[in-house]
Amino acid sequence: MSWCTGSTRFPPLSPSNNNLDAAQLVQYEFLINTTKKIYGDTIITEGADGSLQGPFNQLLYTPTIVQSWTAQQLGAAGLLTSKENEAAVLGILSFNRATYGLYAHTLLAQKAGFTLEQVLSMLAGRCATGLSTRESAIYNLAAKLAQMRGPLDQASYNAAFAVLGHDGVEATIQQAAAFSYSAMMLNAGDVCVPQGAGC
Structure with missing residues (x-):
């Protein structure tokens, strides 16, 4: 199934890694809560170090768009x-x-x-x-x-x-x-x- 190289283009951001700024931390908490609510245990959205998986960790590098991106995704899914x-x-x-x-x-x-x-x-x-x-x-x-x-x-x-x-x-x-x-x-x-x- 996988063609990924395994490279870390966007290093994991999490409280345990102590590498989130204030804006990222707010959006990290938002995404942790949102992904748990939507996906539960069906898919893995959080790593062992607490970092977000899938597109979610990458989103933290642009914290100002996290909530608008999420609203777009959920809005489209509701149609x-x-x-x-x-x-x-x-x-x-x-x-x-x-x-x-x-x-x-x-x-x-x-x-x-x-x-x-x-x-x-x-x-x-x-x-x-x-x-x-x-x-x-x-x-x-x-x-x-x-x-x-x-x-x-x-x-x-x-x-x-x-x-x-x-x-x-x-x-x-x-x-x-x-x-x-x-x-x-x-x-x-x-x-x-x-x-x-x-x-």
């Missing part, structure tokens, strides 16, 4: 059901292959209701069997958005619109864009699967 959100995320991951994202959303997509076989199929770029019409449309649109190098082609838009309508298409675009933001951070930071989950 679709949890299973539909994961369909969009898996569509994005099928192309950008962010290592921590692959780890986290393999688990989160199963928690949302997909089987492991469906998840692996979608990560391989194939719309899995057994998806609802909406889930398939969302996955296909998100996968297409991940590949865009210009305007979305009309046939792809029409296929998504026929199932999702304006609201569903825009909700999918928002979720795909929000997760693409996270995935870009993960890939730029070369963020691996956390210790204890295998890399």
Whole structure:
């Protein structure tokens, strides 16, 4: 699953490492509480030294955007059901292959209701069997958005619109864009699967 090099481009920040400034500490506490509330024990979001995992440690290097970034992510996720959100995320991951994202959303997509076989199929770029019409449309649109190098082609838009309508298409675009933001951070930071989950 992993293509990460294991380099530490953004060294871990945590109270135990004594390397947080005042602004970072406020946002660290915010992220610790938020990630625990959202993810519980489903995925690893905190290291043994108390440092945040995934995109969250990296975010602390720009503390002024932590809460607006979080609000954007949660706002986009609130536009679709949890299973539909994961369909969009898996569509994005099928192309950008962010290592921590692959780890986290393999688990989160199963928690949302997909089987492991469906998840692996979608990560391989194939719309899995057994998806609802909406889930398939969302996955296909998100996968297409991940590949865009210009305007979305009309046939792809029409296929998504026929199932999702304006609201569903825009909700999918928002979720795909929000997760693409996270995935870009993960890939730029070369963020691996956390210790204890295998890399």
